[in-house]
Structure formats: structure tokens, C-alpha cells
Amino acid sequence: MQNTPITLKFLAEKLKMSVSTVSKALNNYPTINEYTKKRVQEMARDLHFTPNKSAINLKERKSRIIGIILPNLLDYFFTRSIYGVEQFAMKNGYNVIISQSHDELEKEIQLADMLLKSRVDGLIVAISKNTQDFSHLDQFENMGIPVVYYTRNPSFNLSCHKVLGNTFQGCYQATKFLINRGHQKIAYLGGPKMINFTHDRFNGYINALKDNQVPFQAELVAYTDFDKENTVSAIQNLFKDSENMPTALVAFKEPILFDAIKYLKSIHHPKFDEIECIGFGNTPFISYLDSPPIASIEENPESVGENAIKLLLQLINREIELQDYQKIMVDCQLVVH
Amino acid sequence: MQNTPITLKFLAEKLKMSVSTVSKALNNYPTINEYTKKRVQEMARDLHFTPNKSAINLKERKSRIIGIILPNLLDYFFTRSIYGVEQFAMKNGYNVIISQSHDELEKEIQLADMLLKSRVDGLIVAISKNTQDFSHLDQFENMGIPVVYYTRNPSFNLSCHKVLGNTFQGCYQATKFLINRGHQKIAYLGGPKMINFTHDRFNGYINALKDNQVPFQAELVAYTDFDKENTVSAIQNLFKDSENMPTALVAFKEPILFDAIKYLKSIHHPKFDEIECIGFGNTPFISYLDSPPIASIEENPESVGENAIKLLLQLINREIELQDYQKIMVDCQLVVH
DNA sequence: TATAGCATTTCAAACGTTTGAAATAATTGA
DNA sequence: TCAATTATTTCAAACGTTTGAAATGCTATA
Secondary structure: OOOOOOOHHHHHHHHOOOHHHHHHHHOOOOOOOHHHHHHHHHHHHHOOOOOOHHHHHHHHOOOOEEEEEEOOOOOHHHHHHHHHHHHHHHHOOOEEEEEEOOOOHHHHHHHHHHHHHOOOOEEEEOOOOOOOOOHHHHHHHHOOOOEEEEOOOOOOOOOOEEEEEOHHHHHHHHHHHHHHOOOOOEEEEEOOOOOOHHHHHHHHHHHHHHHOOOOOOHHHEEEOOOOHHHHHHHHHHHOOOHHHOOOEEEEOOHHHHHHHHHHHHHOOOOOHHHOEEEEEOOOHHHHHOOOOOOEEEEOOHHHHHHHHHHHHHHHHOOOOOOOOOOEEEEOOEEEEO | OOOOOOOHHHHHHHHOOOHHHHHHHHOOOOOOOHHHHHHHHHHHHHOOOOOOHHHHHHHHOOOOEEEEEEOOOOOHHHHHHHHHHHHHHHHOOOEEEEEEOOOOHHHHHHHHHHHHHOOOOEEEEOOOOOOOOOHHHHHHHHOOOOEEEEOOOOOOOOOOEEEEEOHHHHHHHHHHHHHHOOOOOEEEEEOOOOOOHHHHHHHHHHHHHHHOOOOOOHHHEEEOOOOHHHHHHHHHHHOOOHHHOOOEEEEOOHHHHHHHHHHHHHOOOOOHHHOEEEEEOOOHHHHHOOOOOOEEEEOOHHHHHHHHHHHHHHHHOOOOOOOOOOEEEEOOEEEEO
16 A cells, blocks of 8 residues: 655656646646646645655755744743644644753753754744853854744843743733732742843833832842742742731742742741732643632733744745844733632 | 855865765765765864755655644643653654644544645654544555554554553552552542543552452542543542542542542541542642642653654664554653652 | 747756766786 | 776766746737
8 A cells, every 4th residue: 555655747647748837837837827727736636746845845945944942841831832833833834843951051052053953944942041142043043044032032132033922011910900909018029030031020010019109119029040949038038027028929930939829838927818929821730729829920822932933934934134123022911810 | 144055065076076975975885985984074074064854855755754643732741751752853863743632533633634744754643532533543554654652542453553651550559559558448530431541540450459458349430531520520429428438549640630639628528638649640730739649650751752752763764564563661650749 | 821929838957865887996816 | 917806986867846948839910
């Protein structure tokens, strides 16, 4: 049953015409007679002709491969974002190579080199938390291969394409929501300072306070990274002053928020039941928590991913100039549980 | 800076020799003079020559693409398994197309057709919970394209390649662990009956009981699918007889176990604190639960994925005959929390 | 009836590799 | 010194497409 795949040549022989006529008919060239086109297209359909991608790619000097570098697939944001990317890429005849940097710069550099060797047509990247030098990524642009930064990006650098969640707006909404519920002492637990959006979120928090006449207190702000001990000590700091305890908390990421909640519960914080929390993520595990956050900030990762691949394909096809740097924002929603 | 990629032809011109000599030197042909080889290989290295995959694939009539069909990337088992697959595939020059069936047969059929059209060199698949007819997957084998079933597979069918967790052994261990802790009334909450390993796990449970002289009671067994209401009613069933309440529970999957725990807690089950649970998965969220399972069954998804791709590559390279059906088991470990 | 003009089809080269056969060069033995 | 042998290199076709240029066939006009 080992049937050889149908080629243009095979169709041409069957139809007693030349390979180029068949090719042009299938690609709807205006110089080809309408009746001929119909005959060719029907035959192609009947025999389930599928053009050989390798041949086309060779001819067009493309690989039709998109590279993705992201920190970690076990993070729901990234897993979900991949979905948006793959769907759209596939629809447009592109394949995707997903690679994980494990949030390490060195690994990220390795992966970049590997993808460059694979001759990807474009790159989508969420940088590691330690990435400050970008030469391993700049080399793509230098070779005319477009790069789109998504979510995590070099915030100081305006000369690159970016797709990101409107994390300012998300944090603003969450803070405002808590203010409207009567909270005046709202703590903010930020992420690694190296990650750009940590600051956008902080600004959303600050602005919500200001716009609603809630005084800002520096003691109510702390930072952590993805490390549990760090989170615990940050929380200890936020809650150390018994006179001035926060009654609400906005955290930069849900698993970290869960660590915080767990800690507060473990020390039998006297007013634990009154504390209201919100984190970024909207992860499905919330429903299993005994003391779930009152709301979540939904970041729409699928949409972020889809916007990134859309932009990248436009750059690949030179529908947008490589130097015409774009910045796309995807709004967040507050989901009340 | 738009530099054209280095080709064999370019190297040949630089070295003043023919393209075929260069090609053969790089591929270490014995007929090529050692000194020539050295010169070519050095030049190739210095100029960062990377062979054009499309050209090789065209020549070798391969796509170097592996297709994967799985139910859902948001399931930690599958996300983790992907990691094993991608790593190994990449190392061997293969790309991977990941596609999600969302546990729907119809979507699975669509994806299979899509992947067939993409001319994948091989397929790794975890079937949907409703897949009973396999014609959409059989067509691959009929065309000489190997298929490896992983985790979820047609258990009744011996004529296919399988890689799966030793879910019998995992469940046996978990049950035995609970027996050793003094439990005599251990409930078993199984998954969808259509999924093959539901029964393997059940057998592990049964055998552990038997081997340790614990009487089997049919009332202590219930089944659910991934639906929350279903789980709740299964749990209600298991705990309905106040005379004969289980004191321990083995569940086929962790998120479902979490649903069960949540329900038992919500009804203020009198002996809730004494009930000990174990589920498959070992998901990281366990640490956030107030009443976590006492242990987890680690299924080593990365290893399952890696074994699947290893087998598939052997089949693609015909190191193993297509008809020489393999079955590979990956052991589980009990992780006590 | 030749010919300009158009519609349609075909030719042929190219994309970058691989590889068996053929050609060439170097070495050996008589 | 010359043929035979062996080592090494090159030729040329192939993989399946695309595409500008060239060729063909046809119609209409002078």
C-alpha cells in the first residue's frame, strides 16, 4: 500500500500537459486558460495532490519555521500563549519550534544559536529574567530575520517589536476594585525587578491609588522573584507592622500569590479572613484553594500569542518594514470569583 | 548586513574544488583524501556553514517533521511529556508539530488529516477519550508512516506501538502504601472507562488489596470523567454508607482528586482529617492545598515522551521493523509529601 | 494570403543537496 | 616504460517546485 506521493509531474503526465502549466494552473496564473485550470484543479483534488513543502521552501529560500523562546512551558501563561501562536502559524503554513530557556540567559543564548542555525524565518521571544545584553537576539535582525518580543521584553529599548499584555491597565483595575470594596491599605507584591512589566504593574497600582485619593505608602510595596523563600520574606515585610497591616494585596503572579496566602494562613494572621487578594493569571487551580483570591486578572495569553505571530508574519512578508517598530497591547480583564 | 547563507557551492568555489567533493568531505566519505577533508571541514566551520534542510529533505524525500496529537496541553502530564519529545527530536534534526484534540474525536480526525497532508515522517498520538475507530490513524501506517501511541492507546489492539506509564505498578504501590498505613477501607476513583489505563490502574489497586489480604468491596469503587459534577456524584456514592466509609482514596488523576477533596471538605465530613488520599500526577499545585494528598504518583511524563520519540525515530529509520510491534513501560514512583 | 497581435503553453534554469558512475591522477608491479 | 591497480575527484542527474523567456497556435486584419 506504499503509494508514492502525487507530484506535479505525475499530474502533468496524467493530463498530458507540461509541469509548468499544471503549476501555473494550480497557482491561478491569469495566462492559463480557464478550462485548463478547471481540469487541473479537479484532477489535483481527486488525487489528493499536496505540494511538497521542502521543494517550495527550497525554491523560495524559506524554511517556513518560526522559532519561539520562552522561559517555561509549565507556566500557564506561556502554555496558553503557545496555543494562539500554533493555531495561527499552522493556518499560514508555518511550523513552530518551541524552546524553553528555563529563565537562564546562558540557555537562551544556546537556543538562539540553535534556531539561527535552523534558519527560522522569524523569532518570537519572551526573554529570561536575566537578559540585559541582546546581541544573541540582535543577530537575527542583522540577518533580516524579524524578531517579536512578547510579554517579557527590553522595556528601555524602543527599537524592537513588542506584543504585551496591558498590564498597567490590569493592575489599575484590580487596585481600583479593591478600593471600591473599601480597602485603604492595599499592598503590592511585585515580581523580579529585571522583568519589565513589574514596573508597569506597579504604575497601574500607584495610579489607581492616586486617582482614588488613597494615600500611597512605601511600606506596602515589596518585591520577590519566583523563589518561595523570597516571597515569604517579602510578605513578612509587608505585614510586619501590626499598627499598619494591609487589608488587601495585589500580586504580580498567581502561584506567588498562593505562596503568600499560604504563609499568611500558616502564621494564623488574626484578620486573615478579611484580607482580600488579587493576582495576575486566572489559573484554573484557584477553585481548589480553601482561601481563594477574591478575583484574578485575566491576561488573555492566547490573544497575546496570536498577536505576536500575526505581527511576525507581516514582518516576514515585509508587509511591515523591519525598522517600523510596532508595539501592540492586549487588554486584561478582572475576573471576580 | 543582509548576508546570503553559505552553500556548498560557495565553499567549493572558495576551495577551488567541486561541489561533490565538498559534500562528500563534509559527510566523511572514505573515498575523500584526509587532507582534503580537513581543509573542507575547517573552511565550513570558519564560515559557519549550515546545510540547507529543505534541500536535504527534498533529496531524501523526508520532511523531518514529527506530528503529535494529544488531548490538551493544559494537562501537566502532556505539557511535561512534550518536553521529552522536543528535546530528543531536536537533537536528531527533527521538528515537532504539536496539536490538541481537546479530547474530541472529530477534531482528532481533522488533525490527523492535516498532519498527513504535512507529510510528517512519523506520528505520536495520545487518543481522545472517545476514539474507538482508528481508520484516521491507520492510514499513516498504510502509507509506511510509523505511529507510536503514548499513554492513551487502544488497549485491545496488540498491533500497534505503545509507550505508556506503568500505571498498574503505580497504583499498586499507592494502594499498598495506604494499606501499610493501616487503612482497610480504601476507595478507588477511576477515570473514563473508555481510557485504557483506567483498568490497569484498577487492577493495580485490586492486586495490592489481594496481596495484602484486604477484602475487596465493590461499593468502594466509582468512576468519573473530567467533569466536576460527575466527580462529585461519584464521591457521594463512595461515601454514602455511613457504616462503611472509606478511610482512604486512590484517584486516577490529581485535579479530579482535588475536586473530591474539596467536596468532602465542603460537606464537613466528620472524619475528614483522617482520610488519606493519593492521586496520579504529582502536580506542583499540591503545595498550595490546605488538605493536600498524603502522597502522589509520579508518572515521569518526560521519560514517557522521550521513549515515544526514541521508538518513533527507530521506526522511521527502519532500525525496527514497522510490523515488529513494541510495548514500552515507564515505571512510576510514589512521592510522599 | 501573409502578418500582426494575442492567448496559451512549454522550455529551461534555478533553489542546495546527494550519490552512483565516469574520469582523472597517482602508485605499483612487471 | 607501460599497463594495471588503486586513490581521489568530478560529472551529471535527481529530488519537486516556480517563473521569466521563448515558442506555439489561433484569430483578425490589411
